[in-house]
Amino acid sequence: MLNLQRMTMFVAVVEAGSFTAAADVLGQTKAVVSFNLRQLESELGVTLLLRSTRRLTLTEAGETFYRRGVSLLQEAENLQDEVRASHHGLRGELRITTTPEYGCRTVIPALAAFSEQHPDLRIRHVSSSQHADLISERFDVAIRLGTLADSRYRASLIARFAIIPVASPGWLAQHPMNSLQDLSEAGWIIHNRLSSPLRWTLTDALQQEVAFEITQSPRLYADSAAALLAFAKAGSGVALLPEWLVGKALAEKALVALLPEYRFPQQGIYAVYPDARHVPAKVRAFIDFLRERETTGPREV
Secondary structure (H helix, E strand, O other): OOOHHHHHHHHHHHHHOOHHHHHHHHOOOHHHHHHHHHHHHHHHOOOOEEEOOOOEEEOHHHHHHHHHHHHHHHHHHHHHHHHHHHHHOOOEEEEEEEOHHHHHHHHHHHHHHHHHHOOOEEEEEEEOOOOOOOOOOOOOEEEEEEOOOOOOEEEEEEEEEOEEEEEOHHHHHHOOOOOHHHHHOOOEEEEOOOOOOOEEEEEOOOOOEEEEEOOOOOOEEEOOHHHHHHHHHOOOOEEEEEHHHHHHHHHOOOOEEOOOOOEOOOEEEEEEEEOOOOOOHHHHHHHHHHHHHHHHOOOOO
16 A cells, blocks of 8 residues: 655655655654655666665656655645535635736735635635646646647636727827738737737627738737736727726726727636646635625726
8 A cells, every 4th residue: 555654755855856855854763754755766666766875866766756656745735624514614724826916906805815714724825827737836726828839737617708909198109000911010028928929819899700911020028917907008009908907007097908999809817727636625715705705706907
């Protein structure tokens, strides 16, 4: 039978990079950790780690065991949390990652309210524009916006939102927007994660589909919606941004919505989580909580 304690030690050694560092993390002696790793390799009948005076290297079997071990330990933790939750409410730790903009606007206030309801649950939030590997980085759930392409994970739709092309009044005065051709030939500010060429299928005022493509090579790229917003307000060109993010700038006339008779495809807000056999109670509870807030709560823009 697989010994989860020894698996925990093995994972700790891999992630810490040494027996000494892993022993410190685990609150054990180096000798205890080393002994348990030798026993684990003996029980499995394979070598997991190649040891040298300078570093540790995973064998092919060790790579496989590490990846599966991380998932197994996570499932064991989730099972423990779920069993406890049925008697004592949500416990353990909820690890969540979001984009900075949507995180600050929506997810962090939701987490604050969720935490009030579940005082025994620890919450760890990481803000990043990069898509995390949920399994290797130990996240329970990621809130992602746009469209999804990664089939390794499961996803639950939270809500949908509109995206609109915007520019500053100053830029618009020098570059009038009277047609889709004008928009396609404009100077665009592009998010790094958008693919190229940049094409969309728009909907016009008669609900007819219209093909649209940016024909001029963009000069400005950025890795976050906040950066695109700042470029647009500075008069650098056209940015395609979520309505919830630019609502205030539009109301204050710092930005102008371009060709509002055409609508870009709506985008989704998704809760993404590892494709485990059992979704942890804390993950299910927070997804339901966030969806309820987005459906019924006030939307500040």
